[in-house]
Amino acid sequence: MSIKYTPDHEWVEVHGDGTVTVGITVHAQDALGDVVFVDLPEVGKSFGAKDTAGVVESVKAAADVYMPVSGQVVEVNETLRNDPALANSDPLKAGWFFKVKLSNPAELDGLMDSTAYDELVKNS
Amino acid sequence: MSAAALQQTPLHALHLELGAKMVPFAGYDMPVQYPTGVMAEHKHTRAAAGLFDVSHMGQVLLVGTDAASALETIVPVDIVDLGLNKQRYALFTDEHAGILDDLMVCRREDGLFVVVNAGCRDQDIAHMQKHLGSRCEVRPMPERALLALQGPAAVTALARLNTDVAKLVFMTGGFFELDGIPVYLTRSGYTGEDGYEISVAAEQSVALARKLLAMDEVKPIGLGARDSLRLEAGLCLYGHDIDTTTTPVEAALTWAIQKVRRAGGARAGGYPGAAVIDRQFAEGVARKRVGLVSSERMPVREGCKIVDAAGQEIGVVTSGTLGPTVGKPVALAYLATSFAAQGTEVFAVVRDKRTPMTVSPTPFTPNNYFRG
Numbered sequence: 001m002s003i004k005y006t007p008d009h010e011w012v013e014v015h016g017d018g019t020v021t022v023g024i025t026v027h028a029q030d031a032l033g034d035v036v037f038v039d040l041p042e043v044g045k046s047f048g049a050k051d052t053a054g055v056v057e058s059v060k061a062a063a064d065v066y067m068p069v070s071g072q073v074v075e076v077n078e079t080l081r082n083d084p085a086l087a088n089s090d091p092l093k094a095g096w097f098f099k100v101k102l103s104n105p106a107e108l109d110g111l112m113d114s115t116a117y118d119e120l121v122k123n124s
Numbered sequence: 125m126s127a128a129a130l131q132q133t134p135l136h137a138l139h140l141e142l143g144a145k146m147v148p149f150a151g152y153d154m155p156v157q158y159p160t161g162v163m164a165e166h167k168h169t170r171a172a173a174g175l176f177d178v179s180h181m182g183q184v185l186l187v188g189t190d191a192a193s194a195l196e197t198i199v200p201v202d203i204v205d206l207g208l209n210k211q212r213y214a215l216f217t218d219e220h221a222g223i224l225d226d227l228m229v230c231r232r233e234d235g236l237f238v239v240v241n242a243g244c245r246d247q248d249i250a251h252m253q254k255h256l257g258s259r260c261e262v263r264p265m266p267e268r269a270l271l272a273l274q275g276p277a278a279v280t281a282l283a284r285l286n287t288d289v290a291k292l293v294f295m296t297g298g299f300f301e302l303d304g305i306p307v308y309l310t311r312s313g314y315t316g317e318d319g320y321e322i323s324v325a326a327e328q329s330v331a332l333a334r335k336l337l338a339m340d341e342v343k344p345i346g347l348g349a350r351d352s353l354r355l356e357a358g359l360c361l362y363g364h365d366i367d368t369t370t371t372p373v374e375a376a377l378t379w380a381i382q383k384v385r386r387a388g389g390a391r392a393g394g395y396p397g398a399a400v401i402d403r404q405f406a407e408g409v410a411r412k413r414v415g416l417v418s419s420e421r422m423p424v425r426e427g428c429k430i431v432d433a434a435g436q437e438i439g440v441v442t443s444g445t446l447g448p449t450v451g452k453p454v455a456l457a458y459l460a461t462s463f464a465a466q467g468t469e470v471f472a473v474v475r476d477k478r479t480p481m482t483v484s485p486t487p488f489t490p491n492n493y494f495r496g
Contacts, residue, residue, distance in 0.1 A: 037423055057446070059162045
């Protein structure tokens with residue numbers, strides 16, 4: 001299991017079974033502030049990489065959640081839908097957004113590792 | 125705009141010390157929130173007392189015996205009858221009755237004290253110089269900071285520095301010394317709560333802010349919560365809910381135009397756009413600003429289209445968020461007048477989805493003003 005990152009401040013946890021879990025990073029939730037609403041994709045729907053798959057909103061602003069890799073949504077975090085503040089309090093665990101069955105696992109190679117992502121945040 | 129090009133208020137270093145997240149706003153580097161975040165700041169202000177730095181706003185003194193009559197030539201508001209230390213909401217209108225800015229006016233011993241929006245300040249000062257300059261002195265006060273202390277515990281906190289401030293009622297003011305610091309303050313604000321706005325010399329503003337922040341009730345509040353608080357209170361934000369394309373009648377601000385300035389009044393008209401406003405009073409308007417509340421969770425934001433059940437576009441949202449106190453999405457919107465009645469069901473279109481909303485009275489949260 002490894003965790004990759006996108007320039008849109010999402011994390012992608014790679015499981016061994018051809019699926020990944022997607023959420024927003026600590027930096028992303030900090031920049032957004034108190035999350036009050038999430039819109040999650042439909043289970044079963046397929047997306048291309050970088051497609052808009054959901055929305056995360058704070059009191060201040062709304063931000064799109066992008067599909068980091070192409071694939072089919074196999075599960076969404078219903079607990080997060082009911083308690084959006086989980087995206088702030090536990091963004092890397094309980095605040096996950098959705099799980100995707102990869103259609104092209106090679107796309108994972110295009111994502112950042114934690115060193116590259118930390119560098120991006122430091123310079124942003 | 126680079127941070128270097130931004131102006132700073134006298135409290136800038138204090139904001140950084142308090143861990144504020146700073147953003148550009150109206151040409152100033154301003155605190156949008158402190159470490160606790162917008163939600164906690166909003167709730168703290170409704171529950172106790174919040175301290176806001178609003179020094180970016182323009183403070184101007186109009187000096188001279190003719191100042192009130194002169195000011196009435198550019199606002200549709202009764203200024204002449206404004207009593208000493210009484211404060212009133214006003215609007216600068218243009219010749220089409222569009223709103224150039226909204227402002228607060230207070231009659232002090234030394235002149236009419238005017239507070240205008242930061243984003244309009246230079247334009248407002250030029251506007252006043254041009255139209256009033258021959259009849260009174262238009263004296264900008266860049267040497268003054270402006271603090272707002274808002275919330276149900278504001279009076280308890282401020283009265284520790286001078287017990288007399290507790291005697292003021294909503295929309296009145298006076299000169300006071302707060303633990304030795306001379307200020308002019310009014311019992312008013314932009315949150316729907318009881319509280320004060322305090323004009324203080326820039327060089328003493330940090331000392332005053334520290335005295336207040338040392339009290340248990342008081343926490344610093346950023347512009348993020350200032351916006352959600354004013355929105356729940358149903359108060360307009362210039363450049364969003366009102367601007368040169370909206371008239372005071374369309375904006376449901378007719379309460380700000382006293383009878384004496386309306387057609388048939390003793391000092392009717394005589395300000396830019398008076399004919400338009402008088403006609404709109406007589407004949408009505410095609411669209412009106414209303415409050416909207418949703419029973420679903422999805423926030424409805426500025427720019428969102430409003431449609432009727434048939435999908436016909438009937439208006440647009442000018443401010444909206446999830447109200448932290450209300451616990452529901454709230455918005456201000458302009459709707460075709462036939463849909464503006466309270467209780468009317470409409471739909472906001474958010475990301476191509478429709479969400480139902482109900483035309484609702486404002487404020488969305490009960491006002492908590494001290495009227496004595």
